[in-house]
Amino acid sequence: MRRLWIPLALVVAQLTSTVQAKELLNSSYDIARELFADINPLFVEHWQQQSGETLTINQSHGGSSRQAQAIIQGLRADVVTFNQSTDIDILHQRGNLLPENWRERLPNNASPYYSTMAFLVRKGNPKGIETWEDLTKEGVTLVFPNPKTSGNARYTYLAAYGDALQRFGDDRAGVRAWVAEFLSRVAVFDTGGRGATTSFIDRNLGDVLITFESEVNNIIKQYPDLGLERVVPPTNVLAEFPVAWIDRNVARNGTEQQAKAYLEFLYSEQAQRRLASFYYRVHHEAVKADVADQFPATELFHVEDVFGSWEQVNIEHFANNAELDKLLSEGRRRR
Amino acid sequence: MKPSSTLNSQQRWLRPLLIGTGVTLTVVLLVIPLVFIFYAAMSAGLGGLWHNLKDPDMLHAICLTLFVAGLTVPINLVFGTLIAWCVTRFTFPGRRLLLTMIDIPFAVSPVVAGLLYLLLYGANGPFANLLDHYDMQLMFAWPGLVMVTVFVSCPFVVRELVPLMSTLGTEQEEAAVLLGASGWKVFWDITLPNIRWALLYGVILTNARAVGEFGAVSVVSGTIRGQTNTLPLHIELLQQDYNTAGAFIAAALLTLIAIATLVVKAFLQWKLAKD
Structure with missing residues (x-):
């Protein structure tokens, strides 16, 4: 003993x-x-x-x-x-x-x-995705994690929103309609970045995975046989x-x-x-x-410059029943 | 009367159907995943196996898991025996309540258990100043891991002993006392030989639970590799590192421990039935 x-x-x-x-x-x-x-x-x-x-x-x-x-x-x-x-x-x-x-x-x-956000697209970029606007083309589906639980996805949401603000200018209704459409294209909201990767790679869901540029490159390196391609949109958020x-x-x-x-x-x-x-x-x-x-050239904006302080962003966009929740339910209605 | 002669035609095909379903379900739900774990663990080849096994973080996770179980089992062995002795040998107000309380760890989700300990002994808990004063850290360090593991696995020994000790009754012990034996001698020479197999069985179950615990441990661990990362937590981390083979190797190790436990358990059950 x-x-x-x-x-x-x-x-x-x-x-x-x-x-x-x-x-x-x-x-x-x-x-x-x-x-x-x-x-x-x-x-x-x-x-x-x-x-x-x-x-x-x-x-x-x-x-x-x-x-x-x-x-x-x-x-x-x-x-x-x-x-x-x-x-x-x-x-x-x-x-x-x-x-x-x-x-x-x-x-x-x-x-x-x-870093910034980038798109991971399937071999040969069959849907021809180059910009944020392309993500709402006919028949395109997206994968990124849930902005409620993932910082990664909060950046994706803000990048898309910021790009829409540039495109639609003062037309707030146009911005909101486009972001609602963008959110309605998401096939599955995983809770974290690696979960979304699994959905895209192993479950073969969606045409585009949106995550940090660094992670996109990392995934391409991890799965060399799949011929995945990286696309960095011309306007983007600085993460x-x-x-x-x-x-x-x-x-x-x-x-x-x-x-x-x-x-x-x-x-x-x-x-x-x-x-x-x-x-x-x-x-x-x-x-x-x-x-x-x-690193492809891309025009980066600071979250603070476009949306105000992070505290403000959280209250206006990510709190319960704030902008994100409203646009999500609007997007669901559309489908 | 032979049972087969009473079977009508419907029952005749019902029997193979039921057996077939049972066997198929067992194979699909239990055997295939189990075999797959070992298959996937070997997918990286012997070199990969060795490489993953000699990784210092993996070795530490194995040692830590065994260390936590090694502390949990004796604590729960003593604690469980005391409680079982208490509730079966004495009647006192609140006895039923005590027995019910013992089952709380079974009823409460392990994650909740972990959170309870974190809120109580963490940096914002009522003992924070006291622990700080003595520079003691319980949560996010190995004492916290042991505490929650003791909590989630404490009912096993009690649950095994109480029914047995109730049926055994107190006659033998009373006789020993009348013959002048001391309390310790009564326990050592009379009670313990009677309950030893049930006790061992309880220990096996406690050990199995302690080794495999994930939920409660994940809350209080802080998952510092090489420090507070147990084997079940390490599986999750390896999976997130894209090291699928490594994750399955860790899983296979846990499975091996579980199978060893099952073998010992089956042996003890057989022994128990024979006694």
Whole structure:
């Protein structure tokens, strides 16, 4: 019987001993695992050279709203790397875990990289999809996740809406009618980005999958045999990927220096090159010039410039019975 | 009287039909998915199998799962035996209520159980300041995993013991007490030998549940790879990484544990029936 306890004691020792070494916990969105699995070793090496300290970086991934919830409930993440700035705002509003001006602490709105929305179409682009307007052509069906639950789909909705605003100008009724038609074309609303991918690839639903440009490229790479093609529409939304260190947690974990250095490292040329290799758009001038041909030119607009603050966007568009709900039910009536 | 002679023509074809349906359903719903898990796990070949198995996150998930089960089972073994002893050997007001309360983990959805613990012991719960003061973290760390697993699997041992201990009655124990045995001796020499197989059976079920628990654990884990990620949670993450083979390998490991559990369970049932 005693022999049984020895391995158990070893496991306990192993599980608890990790608390001693310097660690960083990065809480991130769902699909960023491969990205950070690639970037973390670079930073560990960089930090080792700079300070002589060996760091371990742990990752936690999930829908970014769920991740924010967990941090408010006590998950001691040192840094967050999210795909929605509202989810970082919540950390200030509900938990006061970091100051309100977190956006100003790092360059480019604290967003080291960005992306935009792109269309994934089937082999040969049989429906001839090039622009947002093409998505409502006769017989075209779409797949993207539910804007209620997915940040990814919120950007899709805002990109389509923003494009319609440009096309119809002051004709608000025309804008709303087109967006309702656009929403009525969705074959299935999955709860998250990867679920929508499954619907499009495995269940073969829809003619167009709309998701982040980076993810579109990723899917094409994952399924080389399907001959899927990427289309980046000419007008588009700028999707920021905001990062922040959590002041309260880094103070408690004694990792303030490391957390800041980690996030600043994301702006370095080395990291920006890696980010670009995952098809994220970056700000570093030299890297940008080198990878320019990877990223089709598209006119990007900021959500804040077109729709006002994110808080306003949430109230006017995504709250219960707000614009999105109204247009969804109008679209259903049409069908 | 032979049963077949009483069968009319309708019953004669009814029997193979029913057996056929039963067998088909079992094969389609149970056997094929089970076989498919192992088939899919092997789809990456032996190299892929080895590559996925030696992944540090996978190894940690396996160790953590066994570690959590290894703590949960003894806790519930002692707790379950105490409760069963309590409700079958003594009558007191609220006895029925206590028995009903034991079933709460069965009635409550595991996700709700996880949320309850999170709200109670999380950063906004009533114990937050106390835990903070001692720099203790329960949620999003292994103690939280053990707590919720103990919660969801605590009724098994009690449920196995109560009916048995009720039917056994108290005569043997009373006789031992009259002969001057101490309480501990009564339990060790009289009660325990009588209930040992049922107890083991309860332990097996507790273990099966503890190893496979997903809902409650997913709420309090925070899914930090290499830290708080158990095997069932790891399956979901691997699937989301497009690593389908890896997900099936993890699933196959869980299935193997389950099959081993079933074999032990069948053996114990046979033993129990023989006693």
